[in-house]
Amino acid sequence: MLVSEVCHRYFPYIGGVETHVAEISTRLIRNGLLIQVLTTDPSGLLPKEENIMGVKVRRFKSWAPNEAYYFSPSLKKYLKKSSSQFDIVHAHGYHSFPALYAAQAKGKNKLVFTPHYHGSGHTFFRSLLHRPYRFLSRKIFSKADAIICVSNYEKSLISKHFEVDAGKVVTIPNGINLVEFKDLRRERKDNKTILYVGRLEEYKGAQHLIKVLPHLKQDFILEIIGKGPYKETLIRLVKKLDLVNRVRFFQDLPRGELLQKYADADVFVLLSGREAFGITVAEALASGTPCVLANTSALTEWIDDQNCFGVEYPIEYEELAKVIARTIGKRVSSIKLWDCEDVAEKVSQLYSNVTA
Numbered sequence: 395m396l397v398s399e400v401c402h403r404y405f406p407y408i409g410g411v412e413t414h415v416a417e418i419s420t421r422l423i424r425n426g427l428l429i430q431v432l433t434t435d436p437s438g439l440l441p442k443e444e445n446i447m448g449v450k451v452r453r454f455k456s457w458a459p460n461e462a463y464y465f466s467p468s469l470k471k472y473l474k475k476s477s478s479q480f481d482i483v484h485a486h487g488y489h490s491f492p493a494l495y496a497a498q499a500k501g502k503n504k505l506v507f508t509p510h511y512h513g514s515g516h517t518f519f520r521s522l523l524h525r526p527y528r529f530l531s532r533k534i535f536s537k538a539d540a541i542i543c544v545s546n547y548e549k550s551l552i553s554k555h556f557e558v559d560a561g562k563v564v565t566i567p568n569g570i571n572l573v574e575f576k577d578l579r580r581e582r583k584d585n586k587t588i589l590y591v592g593r594l595e596e597y598k599g600a601q602h603l604i605k606v607l608p609h610l611k612q613d614f615i616l617e618i619i620g621k622g623p624y625k626e627t628l629i630r631l632v633k634k635l636d637l638v639n640r641v642r643f644f645q646d647l648p649r650g651e652l653l654q655k656y657a658d659a660d661v662f663v664l665l666s667g668r669e670a671f672g673i674t675v676a677e678a679l680a681s682g683t684p685c686v687l688a689n690t691s692a693l694t695e696w697i698d699d700q701n702c703f704g705v706e707y708p709i710e711y712e713e714l715a716k717v718i719a720r721t722i723g724k725r726v727s728s729i730k731l732w733d734c735e736d737v738a739e740k741v742s743q744l745y746s747n748v749t750a
Contacts, residue, residue, distance in 0.1 A: 395745060396428045398480045398503075400473070402464040402490035404433040404451055406440070408646075409593065410673050411487045411510055414568050416449075421738035423448045427745070430480075432473070434458070434466045434492065460623055464490040473499035482506055482745050485538075488531060497534040504748045507538040511548050511555075512668040512691070532556060539748050542741070544568050544671040547692035564744065568671045569737035574649070575680040578657040585615045586722055589659035589683070591652070591674045592666075594622035599665030599688060602709045604631050607640055609715035614640070619655060621645040656681035661721045665709060669693050675702070676731050684724045686717050701726045 403409065405416045419429045429449050434456035444451045456466035469492055477483055478501035485496035488509035497505060535541065535556045541563045543549040549565055552558055590600050601624075603616050618628065618641065625643070632641045647655070656662070662678035665688040675696050678685050687693040689704035697704040703721055705714050 395426075395481045395749065396479070397422065397430070397482045397484060397745065398477075399429060399431045399484050399486065400492050400496045401431070401433050401486040402456075402458075402492050403435075404431050404453075405446060410568070410671070413673065414508075414510075415486055416446075417569065417571065417734040418738045418741055419449045420447045421734060422742055425738065425742045427742065432469060432492070434464050434469060436461075436464065462490070464492060466492065466495070470495040470499070478502040481749055484508070484741075484745075485534065486510065488512075488534070493534055494531055497537045500537050504539045505537050506540045506542065506744065506748060507534055508542040508544070509534075509548065509552065510544065510670045511552055512670060538562065540564065540744055542566050542744070545692040545695055547695060548670045566737060566740045566744075567732045568673050568676070569732040569734040570673065570676050570680055572680060572731065572733045574653060575677075578653055578681055580657050580682070581654070583658065585613050586611075587659045587661075588614060588616045588718060589619070589655060589662045589678070590616070590664065591619045591656070591662070591677070592664065594618070594620050594625040594628060596624050596627075597667045598624075599667065599709075600624070600628055601631060602665045602711075602714065603663055604628065604635065604637060604641060606709075606711045606714045606718070607637055608635065609711050610718065612640075614718075616641045617644065617655060617659070618642070619644045619647060619652065653677075653681065656683055659683045660723075661686055661718055663718065664688065664693065665705070665714075666693065667691070667707065672696060679726050679729050680731055682726045684721050684726055686714075686721055701729050 399415050399419055401415045403412050423429050431451045433453055435453040436456045436458040442453050454466045454469035456464045458464045473495050477499045480503045482504045483496050484506040485493035486508045487493050488511045535558050543565045544567055590603055592598055656678050662683050663686045667690055669691045671692050675685055685702040687702055689706050696702040703717055705717055
């Protein structure tokens with residue numbers, strides 16, 4: 395079976411969609427499928443064609459203002475010309491144009507769609523464009539032969555916003571490579587560490603972790619790992635609150651160093667207003683680190699008051715400080731996480747059902 399995975403970016407870019415597509419693609423090849431990734435490279439610095447762990451990757455030029463949209467006429471043209479040569483085109487990511495191109499170009503191939511849908515844009519400008527784009531993007535849902543949601547929240551949101559045949563929607567959570575976490579051991583240290591990992595955008599809520607520090611004892615420090623358009627604003631906030639000695643920024647860490655950061659943290663905190671799943675939550679839990687999460691979107695599905703503890707929006711910093719302090723010292727237990735192998739097996743079975 396010849397399958398094209400279509401996404402806005404791919405490895406070595408890092409992000410939720412990028413990691414998910416890379417993890418399942420390498421495993422689908424082991425299951426005997428032929429996988430070709432069609433993606434974009436707004437930097438123009440990566441090879442146009444490359445083989446990564448058996449996956450053939452073809453990259454197209456794109457325009458991505460503020461790391462959004464990923465307009466790529468060359469990818470659209472290629473899909474129109476070549477879609478029918480694939481048994482399945484699997485499009486990933488509602489919030490960028492490559493998935494729409496895959497729907498517009500659908501020919502004899504079957505179309506599978508994993509939206510990673512958040513429900514709205516992440517900035518004021520993106521929100522303005524979101525409504526007209528939603529009209530255009532209905533074509534993706536109508537043309538899709540199967541739709542994979544990564545959480546029950548995302549499934550309900552799609553049902554609310556689009557007219558979708560419920561019979562072609564399935565829920566397959568994102569997975570992580572559990573083998574990576576098997577031998578992680580926490581290294582001893584003096585400080586209590588709050589950890590954030592993810593894109594640095596306002597809706598992700600890292601600013602709240604900076605603002606809560608004055609409400610916590612001096613031995614609490616914050617580590618922020620990631621990059622994005624909101625980083626400079628966060629740095630200015632740290633300086634304004636005179637917290638330079640308590641906040642540390644990291645980006646582009648090697649995978650091993652990132653996993654050790656998860657293991658060494660006392661608590662992982664994600665106060666995002668919109669998440670379709672929350673892959674960094676799964677990674678923190680796999681590392682044995684308890685979590686404090688905003689009681690919003692798909693993050694609500696993680697909250698169990700045993701491993702993950704919730705806080706309400708709007709954020710009250712005194713209350714957030716109390717929840718963080720209470721979480722310190724807790725250990726993760728009795729948690730079921732999906733492995734990438736399980737996810738790839740489910741996706742492979744879906745491909746077989748769709749083509750049958």
